[in-house]
Amino acid sequence: MSAGSPTISWGTAWRIARRDLNARFRGLRLLLVCIFLGTGALAAIGTLTSAIEGELESSGQVLLGGDLEVEIWQRGLSDEEIAFLGQYGRISGGTRLQAMATVTDGAAPVELKAVDQNWPLYGNLTLADGSVADAPQGSDALLAQGALDRLGIAVGDSFTIGTARLTVAGIIGNEPDRLSEGFQLGPTVIVAEDVPQNAGLLQPGSLYESKYRVAFDDQALDPEVVEQALADAFPQAGYDFRDRNRASPGADRFVGRMGDFLTLVGLAALVIAGIGIAGGVSSYLEARRGSIATLKVLGASSSDILRIYALQVGIAALIGSIAGLAVGILVTPVLGAALQGLLPVQSGFVIEPAPLILAASYGLLVAFAFAATPLLRARTFPAMALMRSGIAPLARDLRALSWTVAGVVAICVLAVVTTAQPLLSSGFLLGAGGALLLLAGLGFAIQKLARSVPRPSNPLLRSAVANLHRPGAPTGSLVTALGFGLASFVLLAAVQSAIDGNIERSVPDQAPDYIALDVPVAQEEAFRSLVDDNAPGADIVTVPTLRGAVLAFGPQDNMQRVADLESIPDGAWALRGERGITYADTLPPGNVLIEGEWWDAAQNDERLVSIDAEFARAAGLEIGDYLTIGVLGIERDVKIANLREIEWENLGFNFTMVFSRSAIADAPHNLSATISLPQAQSNGDRAGLLRAMVRQFPSSSVIEVGDVLTQARTILEQVGLATLAAASVAVLAGLAVLMGAIAAARASRMYDTVVLRVLGASRRQVLLIQLAEYGILAALLALVALGLGSTLAWVIVTQLFEFDWLPDWGEILVVLGLGLAIVIGFALAGSLPLLRAKPARALREL
């Protein structure tokens, strides 16, 4: 028989590998789980993001209801403006406003959507019964189910809005342009274009928004070109634009932020999975020492060993990756359903090759990078291990480490090249690298410290301390795994509690019960009397409300036209389109004057404005500079008199720009009012107040703040849930790594435990040794995990979501304590089978 070639063929290696591989992947399960979680998370993240982006891109026209949308407040477009737009394609116009729908014994605030007969330009309006409907005509109205429930009416019944009597013609099932309409303050009622006017809702100064959508004749036309042309042709108009590529800017922003967050979660899962893989492969090969040595005795070379075990690890990695990809595809519809209403997601299963290939590449690359070192070290397991003690550690192999370094560099390059946020990803990877180094240093320091402290006289403590620094002690890998595992617990608790904190804070302690819009200025006293009569003791605050757009800003001799700006400066959002403005004689409550002085209305008829200090900073404005404001088509220059700090969270009336009476009070306008009811007010009294308001002020509308808060809370909770679900992947990976590391360390403790038992140690004493060892490690690592986890959580909460940093440290510490309990519990539970066995039997099994 010949000795054959120096290295066995891949076919022979595969035969031996397959035989040696346990059918249930015993020993390689940690690797499998880590690859599965890492690849699954990335596949799900990639597929979901692609499904959302794909939907936003492919359905942009339907979501917007046109190729371009022009929005303007408190007026419709002039014939001239419509003619200008008409040259590009078909136009559908309409209005949006808050209104009150009433029946004999009930009233409900609704979002009135008046549309012309061209609506919808793209997509179809589907009714709840599944039929497709056209835009309503005459007195027909299509209502959302919420409005019907509130009014207690059904299809065919009548109701009133303003002075118009309408009939329920159908229940809205799917409104094609719903997402582009934004945050709603009541259920939708769709009516014909002329209904608001006929109902007396469009009085001068009424707060309503006109929307005109254009379906381009030439589909190749760039919407931005038309936007610019319209803005140039009518420079004073102060339009807001949306186009098919930004059909739902809110969704775009959300997807962008969520995408960044998910990228971080994916990378975190990868880093943690990598640590698990390294630990899993190490302990697997450690357990295979005997087999490797036997194969060597039988003539296997180090290259043969590498091939055989690389194939085993490779097949486990492949199966883990495939399972991860499958789950990634399968969970996307579930995630899509969870995000329904928040984001448009393609329905059904989505198979996007690019994110799947990327996820598989990451998984396999991570497996390669982190398995390379233990695999290469396994080559050097000596055949003589069979004859000598197998407990001696192997020498470090720097060459083997170089493959891991090369693999990690490849992963980093892939991560940075393929992400939309290279800076964020690079920062995170650098941070993760730093954390790894920190933990490696800590592991080294703990070993050094354990070696240098005087030997405790208590034999149990002595043994526990010796376990930390003896040759071959797994302290380094345990510190890394426990550090990252516990940090993932802290991360989850910190992100979750910070989001909860933001949700709690967004619900003000003393929010008004109602906000009434479009109360005529001349009827302020009548309005107050009506509220007083129906709700004695109610607190009423009224403010004049107008809509206006900043057209130019800066020093008087060097004003910058907003239309000429290439982009709006960060934070200077008030320059974009029209917004609510008011005038006041005194500083509004809840505002703090931080620069300049408030005007004396009696003595000064100069046109002045007070602006938000943050807006001033962002736009580079100073006291004495000027704004050109456009109100109902009239331009006025106003001088900046002072800067204010605004507490936006109080849900009262807050305005970025507050003008002096002389600046804008002569423009037609109405009042808005907040009504805070006394605590004792019953639901019946509230309904009575609503009915009375609708009867006496038919053109006014009311927003129920409680409903709005509930809706806002629901959205925030959905975000919180999505965050929690995504972050759970990192925690699961952390948990798997944690348990894997403890299981691996336990295997190396088995020998000691059996010997100690033979020497007469009681079960309790052996358990106490374990408790002391893990107690020392866990206590030290809890602090590190707290720092690592909360730092990453801070980045996510404040930098990505731009929420405030409001973690609940008590909750975080409880969760961290839970993590520590899991570590110690798992370590102790793992020792129990060995403790139950008789020493003689355990000896034989060594």
Added chain:
Amino acid sequence: MTDTPNKPESGQLAISARQLTLSLGSDAAPVEILRGIDLDIHEGEIVALLGPSGSGKSSLMAVLSGLERATSGQLQVAGQDFTSLDEDGLAQARRGRIGIVLQAFHLLPTMTAAENVATPMELSGANDVRSRAEQELVSVGLGHRITHYPTQLSGGEQQRVAIARATAPRPQLIFADEPTGNLDVATGHEIIDLLFARCAETSATLLVITHDPELAERCDRVITLADGKIASDTAKAPDA
């Protein structure tokens, strides 16, 4: 059995060692295990290696079988210069030429009996290994245990599998380190009978480490080690 044994021509030296030394431990505090071993073993010889615990028996066997590299000295095994080979070279040299039987059997726990026997043949690139492995198991009396895993076999059966595994590739040399050490007396006798019979069938040279005088008595030659050196080397008088 139809294979031609991998055996050199009659009268050739199977093993030739000159001034072999083996030191273990760190450079700062080396421990001398073997201290100048001179030894010739001819092909076909059956040699017993005796000596007290710690005398260097297992280490000598490890060096002679290529499991360990000698620290110094010259060593020729089956016509190959072992002192010039690195660990992979030694592994390659073992393939098909050297069979090893160990006290604790050391079967691969994840493989069946037939797969254990087939593995060294596969490593040496042989064909039709499966049926040959099964034949080997039949010839050691384990035809009914072919698909059993090591944990499903008794100690004696495991050692039979180990012997089949060591002899299946028809090696020129078989090394056995206390092959009966983990077995009861009766099973030990059966295993020795089997080992000797397989060596006779394949005309292999056998070096067996033992503490059993009875087993030593059955060998052609008895070498005794003490403190890393050969204390005595006695050839048995040929049978009349």
